[in-house]
Amino acid sequence: MxxxxxxxxxxxxxxxxxxxxxxxxxxxxxxxxxxxxxxxxxxxxxxxxxxxxxxxxxxxxxxxxxxxxxxxxxxxxxxxxxxxxxxxxxxxxxxxxxxxxxxxxxxxxxxxxxxxxxxxxxxxxxxxxxxxxxxxxxxxxxxxxxxxxxxxxSELRDAPLTLPLPEDTNLRHLCEQLQADPGNASGVGDWASTLNMSERTLARRFLKQTGMTFHHWKQRLRLLRSLDMLKDGASVTAVAIDLGYSSTSAFIFAFRSLFGCAPGQFYSDAR
Incomplete structure (x- = not known):
């Protein structure tokens, strides 16, 4: 599911x-x-x-x-x-x-x-x-x-907790592979080669079907996955490593940019 x-x-x-x-x-x-x-x-x-x-x-x-x-x-x-x-x-x-x-x-x-x-x-x-x-x-x-x-x-503000999925079968399969391995370091060029299309075509189709660039979609996927991992008690450093971030500080910066708080504050703020 x-x-x-x-x-x-x-x-x-x-x-x-x-x-x-x-x-x-x-x-x-x-x-x-x-x-x-x-x-x-x-x-x-x-x-x-x-x-x-x-x-x-x-x-x-x-x-x-x-x-x-x-x-x-x-x-x-x-x-x-x-x-x-x-x-x-x-x-x-x-x-x-x-x-x-x-x-x-x-x-x-x-x-x-x-x-x-x-x-x-x-x-x-x-x-x-x-x-x-x-x-x-x-x-x-x-x-x-x-x-x-x-x-x-009716006045409640949206939270960035939705991950749009493309309609295209190949792009959907790509997303499923990333969902299974969100720390995957492959870039848009690598995926374009796998799908036998140009990097530009993949980027254009992905943006058109999801409303997000491939990079931002992948970032959103990782950050949404981090919520599960943090809820399970994983340390911030372990989450950063598992999700392929270059450093703990890079993960914290990305997390704060999307959610407006540090990873350790997310669930305490929710009480």
């Missing part, structure tokens, strides 16, 4: 039918809290509604048609209505999800995004997931809280 790269064992993972199958939502916004156990693969599925999933605890990998997303603890993810997606949970993931049928939200959410969740939104999601009944009064106090939450959700 999600990132077939690090999780060859995902093929043998327990499947989870932990998907919402209501014929209709009881209210325009439906709240649901549940756990995805460690080592679980949630098979590809889609919802008739827009979904906002908040990972209160645990890191998860989500795969949609042309991108992979990493959702660390304390981050959230928007999924448009009708988007097939699968989920890989390398550790226990405690999810608090909103399923949203409100037309204004459904129309606004057109692509999958990982967002930075503020303290206020985090607290409000938890409060509503744990206290609100599914038949809450949409015109009373609970309904007001829900409307405030929707307004706050």
């Amino acid at each position: 999600a990132h077939a790269h690090a999780h060859a064992h995902a093929d043998r993972a327990p499947r989870l039918a932990q998907t919402l199958t209501l014929p209709a939502l009881p209210r325009a916004v439906y709240f649901r809290a549940y756990r995805i156990p460690a080592g679980t693969l949630v098979e590809p599925h889609a919802h008739d509604w827009c979904q906002f999933a908040f990972a209160r605890r645990g890191i998860m990998h989500v795969r949609v048609s042309h991108s992979g997303l990493v959702v660390p603890p304390q981050y959230g993810m928007w999924l448009p209505a009708g988007t097939p997606h699968s989920v890989w949970a390398p550790e226990d993931v405690d999810l608090e999800s909103l399923y949203i049928a409100a037309p204004a939200i459904t129309a606004a959410i057109t692509q999958c995004r990982v967002v930075v969740v503020t303290d206020l939104v985090r607290a409000l999601i938890h409060h509503l997931c744990t206290t609100i009944g599914e038949d809450y009064d949409e015109h009373g106090k609970d309904g007001l809280k829900v409307r405030v939450l929707l307004d706050l959700l």
Whole structure:
């Protein structure tokens, strides 16, 4: 699943039918809290509604048609209505999800995004997931809280935790090889030779299909992989070496440039 790269064992993972199958939502916004156990693969599925999933605890990998997303603890993810997606949970993931049928939200959410969740939104999601009944009064106090939450959700800023994937079969295969070995030192010229195309052609196609240069895509892949390794307790130096950085300081600089904090601060900042 999600990132077939690090999780060859995902093929043998327990499947989870932990998907919402209501014929209709009881209210325009439906709240649901549940756990995805460690080592679980949630098979590809889609919802008739827009979904906002908040990972209160645990890191998860989500795969949609042309991108992979990493959702660390304390981050959230928007999924448009009708988007097939699968989920890989390398550790226990405690999810608090909103399923949203409100037309204004459904129309606004057109692509999958990982967002930075503020303290206020985090607290409000938890409060509503744990206290609100599914038949809450949409015109009373609970309904007001829900409307405030929707307004706050719409203001959350994007996090750089999405890795777009190319449509071209050869380029997709290249990406899969890099996902299996993110520390691979081969440059764009080496890959172009392997694929029997010019370096310029590969670079142009890659940029057109992913919106990123090959170099930036590879950098993003390595940094997203580092989140798993750091979560598993690997040292910053070990991560830098495994991912092919020339030095620990080079890794720290790249990490800080993308995430805005040092590697050792990422999970402590997420509390």
